[in-house]
Every structure is written in C-alpha cells, then in structure tokens.
Amino acid sequence: MELAFYGSSVVAILATLGVITGTNPMHALLYLIVSLIAVGMIFFSLGASFVGAMQVIVYAGAIMVLFVFVVMMLNLGTAQEQERQWLRPITWIGPLILSAGQMAVFYAALHGVPGIITGEPITAKQVGIALYGPYVLAVELASLLLLAGLVAAYHLGRESQRGDIISTRNEEDDA
Numbered sequence: 001m002e003l004a005f006y007g008s009s010v011v012a013i014l015a016t017l018g019v020i021t022g023t024n025p026m027h028a029l030l031y032l033i034v035s036l037i038a039v040g041m042i043f044f045s046l047g048a049s050f051v052g053a054m055q056v057i058v059y060a061g062a063i064m065v066l067f068v069f070v071v072m073m074l075n076l077g078t079a080q081e082q083e084r085q086w087l088r089p090i091t092w093i094g095p096l097i098l099s100a101g102q103m104a105v106f107y108a109a110l111h112g113v114p115g116i117i118t119g120e121p122i123t124a125k126q127v128g129i130a131l132y133g134p135y136v137l138a139v140e141l142a143s144l145l146l147l148a149g150l151v152a153a154y155h156l157g158r159e160s161q162r163g164d165i166i167s168t169r170n171e172e173d174d175a
Contacts, residue, residue: 004045007105011098012038018094025071029064030095036060038102044109050124 015038018031036059043052131139 002045004105004109005042008038008041008045008102011035011102011105012042015095015098018098024091026068027091027094029067029071030092031098032067033060033064034095034098034102036064038098041102041106041109047120048122048127050122050127 012035015031015035019028019035022028022031037056040052040055040060043049043055
C-alpha cells in the first residue's frame, strides 16, 4: 500500500513497546513522544492532515511537555544522578533510531517521492460534518464519558473538609 503508512506503523508499534516495557519514566516519555508523532504521520499518510496536525500539536506537543514537567518535578533522585542517567547514550539510542526512521519517511513524503502518500486530503470541514452528522451520538456519548471522568477525578482528588458526610461518618466510626 503506502510506505509512509507502514513505516510509521512500525515506528509507532516499536515506540509503544518501548513505553510499555520501559522502567525509567523519562525513557517511557521519550518513547511516547515518538509514538504520538508516528501516529500523527499515519493520519497524514491516510489523507487526514487536520487530524494529524492536531495529534502532533495537542498530544506530542502540549500534553507530553506537561508530562515531562511532572516527571521532572517529582525529582526521582538526586539531580546530578538523574541527569547523569539521562545523558547516557543508551538512554537516547532507541528513541533516536525510531525518530530517524520516522524523519526519513517524513522527508520522503515532503519531497514527493512517488507512492509515499496518495489519496485526497480530508479537510477540517469534512471531519466536522462526519463527526456531527452520522456520528453525533458517539460524539455525545464520548463527551458524557469525559464529563463522568472529570467529576470522578474531582471527587477523588479533593481533600475532605471537616463537616463533609464522609469525614463525619469516619469520626462516628472512630468513637
């Protein structure tokens, strides 16, 4: 079929395996960034350039930067020791190889190598019409699931205040 699709798929699968099997959180984040960029390239190769751009900008850009900051703020050891581990070449070999493979596919796609990306591009308007046309029920169900997750995260993350029903019951059980 298309070299860009299959090449990016292989990179995405290998990078995702690196995320799953990685024991160091920083290594896992590097592999996750490579995987998300590869998924964005898969969308580009299928003609969904809007979705591919959103994948790279939102997930690989914004959310992964947030994850990296969280891992850095957790301070999982002394600063010098942690930086020494991050700067070892073995740390960067896997993500570097996968990124180089992804960049080779991306370079070939940008320079018009025949057979890399074919098909018609899909515009943002077409995505919106498809989402809010026949798939409007699925979109609304997904939004309800996200709302339920937000409410659950709020209740799980908040501290119980004196006078809450939960803390009152716990105080009665202790007495």
